[in-house]
Amino acid sequence: MTHPWFEGARTPRVLAHRGLVVAEDAAHGVEENSFAAIAAAHSAGAEYVESDCHVTADGVVVLFHDDDLSRVTGDPRLVAEITSVELAELMSGRGGLITLAQALDAFPTLRFNLDVKAAAAAVPVGRIVAPHGARVLLTSFSDQRRRAALAAAEASARGIRPATSAGSATIGRxxxxxxxxxxRLVRRALQGVDVLQVPERQGRLRILTPRLISAAHRHDVEVHVWTVNDPGDMRRLIGSGVDGVVTDRADVALRTLG
Known part of the structure; x- marks a missing residue:
């Protein structure tokens, strides 16, 4: 049975990577994973937003990629060392902080692809997304974090189990x-997985191959590639059989693949 996260959406799938920040917005200080970035992706027509989850010192799950604040705000502290109120102040001129709960409530038609970035965030993420499982896909480079978030969502018994994509260890298998x-081993490795989300290459190792795409599709698993910003690459990858792209330029991808 196909998970609702996939149903009724346009294909190929365009996943707005950390929302959408075009050059004009960036010039005004808007940052990735901000309220403004998510809103921009939604306004551009994106049906999927890929984002990241950390938890603050006061236990609030926020959409934020890095472990620390230095790249985005210039503050060297870890997300886990700062309160949500402090982080909101730092993000106030950068598009605005958005929590996971706010994202799900403010954008009820968006489907989210959520990467659990910290072990401490796994259970809170699972509990928050539980009522929204039909439009959430949970992932992490760590299969342990991914499974912990899924287990927390299932334990809440408040809706449909979220979809999920494979962590690094599963992709390695x-x-x-x-x-x-x-x-037989491919089938075993893909058990319980809805998507393989991979780069084309990892260093010198080519991850995306025709055999990988064929094997995934044979077991009803989609393949998405990150992070693809060039229109020519988008067309080439979709032409090779890939089901979706994760992109910083959702506006460009929607025009190119629409």
Whole structure:
């Protein structure tokens, strides 16, 4: 059965990476993963937003990518060391802080692809998204964090279980199974996974191959590639059989692939 996260949306899928910040907005100080960035992606027509989850010192789950604030705000502290009120003040001139709960409530038609960035965020994320599971996909580079968030959502028993994409260890098992030419091992590695979200390459290692795409589709798993900003690359990847792209330029991708 297809998860509702996939149903009724346009294909190929365009996932707005941390929202959308065009040059004009950036010139006015708007940052990724801000309220303004999510709103811009929504206004551009994006149906999917890819974002990241950290938890603040006072236990609030916020959309924020890095462990610390230095790149986005110039403050060297960790997200986990600062309160949500303090972070809101720092983000006030940068598009505005948005919490996970606010994002789900303020944008009820958006579908979210949420990367759990910190172990402490896994359970709170799962509990918050539980009533919204039909429009949430949970992921993490850490399969342990991903599974902890899914378990928390299921334990809440407040709706449909969120969709999920594979963590690094699971992707590694899939690649090993492909190298061993074992479809049985591929099937086992993909059990419970709805999507493989991968880069084309990791260093010298090519991750995305025709065999990977074919194997994923054979087991009813989609393949999304990150982070793709060039229109030519978007067309090439979709032409190769990829189901979606994660992009900083959702506006460009929607025009290119629409």
């Amino acid at each position: 899939v690649l090993a199974a492909l190298a061993a030419r074992s479809d």
